Amino acid sequence: MASSSKLNAKIPEGTLENKWTKYRSTVHLVNPANKRSLEIIVVGSGLAGSSAAASLAEMGYKVKVFCFQDSPRRAHSIAAQGGVNAAKNYQNDGDSVYRLFYDTIKGGDYRAREANVHRLAEVSGSIIDQCVAQGVPFAREYGGTLSNRSFGGTQVQRTFYAAGQTGQQLLLGAYSALQRQVGMGAVQMLARHEMMDVVNIDGKCRGIIARDLITGKLERHFAHAVLLCTGGYGNVFYLSTNAMGCNVTAAWKAHKKGAFFGNPCYTQIHPTCIPVSGDHQSKLTLMSESLRNDGRIWVPKKPNDTRKANEIPEEERDYYLERRYPAFGNLVPRDVASRAAKERCDAGYGVGTSKMAVYLDFAANTERYGKIQVNKLGLHNVSKEEVIRLGKEVVKEKYGNLFDMYKQITGEDPYELPMRIYPAVHYTMGGLWVDYNLMTTVEGLYALGEANFSDHGANRLGASALMQGLADGYFVIPYTIGDYLSEEIRTKSIPTDHEAFVKAEAEVQERITKLLAIKGTKSVDNFHKRLGKIMWDKCGMARNAQGLQEAITDIQNLKKEFWSDVRVPGTANEFNPELEKAHRVADFIELGELMCIDALTRNESCGGHFREEYQTPDGEALRDDDNYAYVAAWQYIADSNFELHKEELKYENIKLAQRNYA
Amino acid sequence: MSGHGNMNLTLKVWKQKNKDTKGKFETYQAKGISPDMSFLEMFDVVNEQLISGNQEPIAFDHDCREGICGACSMYINGRPHGPKGGVTTCQLHMRSFKDGDTIVVEPWRSAAFPVIKDLAVDRSSFDRIISAGGFVSVNTGNSKDANNILINKDDADEAFNAAACIGCGACVAACKNSSAMLFVSAKVSQLALLPQGQIERYDRVLNMVKQMDEEGFGNCTNTGACEAECPKSISLENIARLNREYSAAKLMQDKVN
Numbered sequence: 001m002a003s004s005s006k007l008n009a010k011i012p013e014g015t016l017e018n019k020w021t022k023y024r025s026t027v028h029l030v031n032p033a034n035k036r037s038l039e040i041i042v043v044g045s046g047l048a049g050s051s052a053a054a055s056l057a058e059m060g061y062k063v064k065v066f067c068f069q070d071s072p073r074r075a076h077s078i079a080a081q082g083g084v085n086a087a088k089n090y091q092n093d094g095d096s097v098y099r100l101f102y103d104t105i106k107g108g109d110y111r112a113r114e115a116n117v118h119r120l121a122e123v124s125g126s127i128i129d130q131c132v133a134q135g136v137p138f139a140r141e142y143g144g145t146l147s148n149r150s151f152g153g154t155q156v157q158r159t160f161y162a163a164g165q166t167g168q169q170l171l172l173g174a175y176s177a178l179q180r181q182v183g184m185g186a187v188q189m190l191a192r193h194e195m196m197d198v199v200n201i202d203g204k205c206r207g208i209i210a211r212d213l214i215t216g217k218l219e220r221h222f223a224h225a226v227l228l229c230t231g232g233y234g235n236v237f238y239l240s241t242n243a244m245g246c247n248v249t250a251a252w253k254a255h256k257k258g259a260f261f262g263n264p265c266y267t268q269i270h271p272t273c274i275p276v277s278g279d280h281q282s283k284l285t286l287m288s289e290s291l292r293n294d295g296r297i298w299v300p301k302k303p304n305d306t307r308k309a310n311e312i313p314e315e316e317r318d319y320y321l322e323r324r325y326p327a328f329g330n331l332v333p334r335d336v337a338s339r340a341a342k343e344r345c346d347a348g349y350g351v352g353t354s355k356m357a358v359y360l361d362f363a364a365n366t367e368r369y370g371k372i373q374v375n376k377l378g379l380h381n382v383s384k385e386e387v388i389r390l391g392k393e394v395v396k397e398k399y400g401n402l403f404d405m406y407k408q409i410t411g412e413d414p415y416e417l418p419m420r421i422y423p424a425v426h427y428t429m430g431g432l433w434v435d436y437n438l439m440t441t442v443e444g445l446y447a448l449g450e451a452n453f454s455d456h457g458a459n460r461l462g463a464s465a466l467m468q469g470l471a472d473g474y475f476v477i478p479y480t481i482g483d484y485l486s487e488e489i490r491t492k493s494i495p496t497d498h499e500a501f502v503k504a505e506a507e508v509q510e511r512i513t514k515l516l517a518i519k520g521t522k523s524v525d526n527f528h529k530r531l532g533k534i535m536w537d538k539c540g541m542a543r544n545a546q547g548l549q550e551a552i553t554d555i556q557n558l559k560k561e562f563w564s565d566v567r568v569p570g571t572a573n574e575f576n577p578e579l580e581k582a583h584r585v586a587d588f589i590e591l592g593e594l595m596c597i598d599a600l601t602r603n604e605s606c607g608g609h610f611r612e613e614y615q616t617p618d619g620e621a622l623r624d625d626d627n628y629a630y631v632a633a634w635q636y637i638a639d640s641n642f643e644l645h646k647e648e649l650k651y652e653n654i655k656l657a658q659r660n661y662a
Numbered sequence: 663m664s665g666h667g668n669m670n671l672t673l674k675v676w677k678q679k680n681k682d683t684k685g686k687f688e689t690y691q692a693k694g695i696s697p698d699m700s701f702l703e704m705f706d707v708v709n710e711q712l713i714s715g716n717q718e719p720i721a722f723d724h725d726c727r728e729g730i731c732g733a734c735s736m737y738i739n740g741r742p743h744g745p746k747g748g749v750t751t752c753q754l755h756m757r758s759f760k761d762g763d764t765i766v767v768e769p770w771r772s773a774a775f776p777v778i779k780d781l782a783v784d785r786s787s788f789d790r791i792i793s794a795g796g797f798v799s800v801n802t803g804n805s806k807d808a809n810n811i812l813i814n815k816d817d818a819d820e821a822f823n824a825a826a827c828i829g830c831g832a833c834v835a836a837c838k839n840s841s842a843m844l845f846v847s848a849k850v851s852q853l854a855l856l857p858q859g860q861i862e863r864y865d866r867v868l869n870m871v872k873q874m875d876e877e878g879f880g881n882c883t884n885t886g887a888c889e890a891e892c893p894k895s896i897s898l899e900n901i902a903r904l905n906r907e908y909s910a911a912k913l914m915q916d917k918v919n
Contacts, residue, residue: 176797526710
């Protein structure tokens with residue numbers, strides 16, 4: 001297979017270990033005086049956006065940052081719980097850059113680009129150094145060193161964390177760095193602004209159209225380069241662990257203006273989330289993967305067992321992950337754990353009223369922690385109740401906020417009863433196709449963090465999203481953007497009365513007018529929920545050709561209905577959250593169709609993409625490396641019309657193999 | 663306005679077109695509410711019905727709906743984030759209310775938080791306070807190996823507890839003086855407790871307090887409502903630490919001058 005001529009990944013020459021070092025030493029630079037006249041727009045203020053904006057402003061570029069929230073600190077990176085990976089080998093347990101690289105490629109089921117992933121592993125250590133220097137309060141040991149824990153898909157402890165609020169602490173670190181630049185006037189921050197379109201001039205991205213969400217006014221903003229750091233598109237499923245506002249609009253607009261969309265069908269269904277409790281539900285809540293360190297997952301051995309969890313004796317429990325995957329046990333990667341939970345529930349072993357849940361049980365480890373405390377404190381003749389009480393204190397320190405959250409939502413106390421959990425949509429590995437520089441197929445338009453497709457293949461390992469967002473923002477884009485901007489030093493700011501800006505703004509205005517004029521009978525949420533159901537049923541944890549074909553038809557019909565029957569109240573010139581949602585859902589509908597087309601085209605199973613037709617006898621994902629070891633990069637041609645371009649994935653350092661966690 | 667539960671409630675909600683218009687309470691009936699719904703999901707049901715009845719939905723800020731982004735900001739029955747301690751509005755569930763209850767919902771009230779529309783307010787003053795000094799001035803790429811900075815676990819934990827602030831503004835809304843001291847002190851404490859924060863320790867506290875005053879927040883009179891209403895249980899001890907840091911910084915400033 002040869003890669004499409006339209007895709008040049010620009011992977012540097014040289015051995016894997018030397019590519020990034022050599023690249024950094026030879027990439028073109030922009031001198032400090034020229035940086036001051038080069039303007040960069042950053043859309044999105046999560047880990048990737050804030051870290052990129054702060055770093056680029058520190059270097060001297062003129063930066064504008066846009067976010068739809070009321071403050072950059074609210075971007076959804078804030079909700080990441082468990083941790084951030086880095087190959088520091090502080091635990092002396094055999095970690096290395098190569099091992100992090102290898103685990104990530106294998107965890108992604110051999111569908112990620114080697115050079116990008118190796119670079120990610122190389123810079124991972126610097127992320128921790130940078131965050132600590134900013135005052136991020138990571139968890140520490142009594143000796144004052146940083147603490148680590150385990151995450152899925154690895155056998156080393158390389159995850160750095162701050163209780164169950166690692167994303168919050170990392171984002172507040174990046175946000176502080178960003179606000180420092182705002183205070184110095186190096187960054188202009190435009191909160192409550194939503195990007196409505198990109199503006200291309202002579203084949204290069206030269207700015208955006210944004211909407212001031214308070215006044216509704218459309219604005220034109222020029223830049224020499226635009227960075228989309230706008231997160232993933234999990235909300236296409238309506239119910240997901242994403243925040244309510246997370247959306248695909250920026251990425252989708254870029255796609256329709258020439259940026260290819262990479263591997264849209266690769267979505268991550270996270271195994272440990274609080275199950276759906278009713279149709280009023282607006283979002284799902286994750287219970288961090290770190291809980292799998294200390295929690296054991298099980299279902300009753302008897303189908304349709306109606307006994308309470310604590311009435312089921314040990315020998316009648318099926319610890320199915322430990323049974324099927326003894327080497328990794330409860331710490332198998334997310335896609336494997338999710339499918340295993342679905343398999344048990346579908347077979348009739350599920351628990352809870354809906355029977356669509358499994359137990360995540362902390363009893364054994366609570367007791368173990370209690371015994372350690374007893375020894376540490378030098379206590380004697382301690383009752384079992386006291387041991388468990390001491391153990392609960394340890395568990396509380398490690399996971400207190402998660403246990404509280406569980407209790408708030410379910411009304412059950414997880415210190416007393418095992419949690420009930422079920423998989424839910426969490427992350428999207430797919431995203432805008434980017435080259436080694438993180439540039440999309442539109443010159444001057446970049447995508448960072450979850451918004452791009454690049455590092456996680458078909459399945460992301462836990463604690464690697466924070467790593468990638470910060471790697472892209474702090475340590476990759478500050479170098480790679482020079483390769484492009486060094487050629488742009490003679491480009492003067494283009495006035496925003498240029499016809500391209502005028503035209504783009506008129507198109508946005510036209511769409512707003514159209515949405516408001518439909519005055520149909522159904523709310524935006526009504527369409528969003530129905531789209532979500534189609535996607536979950538037919539393009540979710542398991543997919544097949546027939547279901548995907550049906551989904552494509554269903555989505556096309558839903559799109560027609562949306563554009564003839566949606567009701568968007570209010571006007572264009574005011575704070576109008578329903579209008580914001582309408583734009584986003586219209587884009588989700590179009591994306592949903594492309595996801596199904598991509599899933600239908602990929603006639604294999606890999607990572608989070610599980611086609612029921614392609615599985616091993618024991619129900620594992622069955623890849624077809626001869627025909628599908630490629631990145632699917634889709635070009636937008638017209639409505640419902642996309643052209644596939646393939647980037648061949650060459651594995652020069654890792655031998656392709658069936659993943660084995662047993 | 664019907665959901666799929668069996669609770670019926672009367673809502674009195676503050677409606678205000680924008681910051682320049684006078685607002686007033688409107689009454690809505692929320693019917694068929696399930697006790698498992700979150701407070702915001704109850705609002706979703708009400709809004710859905712308002713839209714289908716061709717009425718204007720109620721505007722409010724919200725995003726993560728898991729208690730960490732700090733966007734949601736409703737003043738419920740006279741208390742920020744409602745009757746239950748230690749939770750944000752999005753994590754408040756309807757099982758905390760009784761069938762037939764009347765619930766009064768207002769935006770955060772503070773001169774430094776102008777109303778944008780209905781229940782959504784402008785909290786950008788908080789961002790400006792952080793810009794004034796809530797950071798360690800370290801550019802990307804200057805750091806040494808993370809484990810070269812050893813930090814006592816108790817200090818690290820204490821710094822983390824302060825850093826857990828979500829910037830929602832409930833402390834300001836709860837305070838009769840609209841003081842932002844709990845918010846400011848949480849950031850000052852986090853960095854004062856860590857070795858990384860020492861270099862800029864005194865400038866930080868002076869600059870952040872100066873910005874806080876300029877934004878129009880009131881003074882702290884040690885009532886403690888902020889701590890009581892904080893959804894993340896940020897401790898009043900942080901305010902005491904802020905006061906000590908401020909006095910020390912003033913002293914240092916006087917010496918230098």
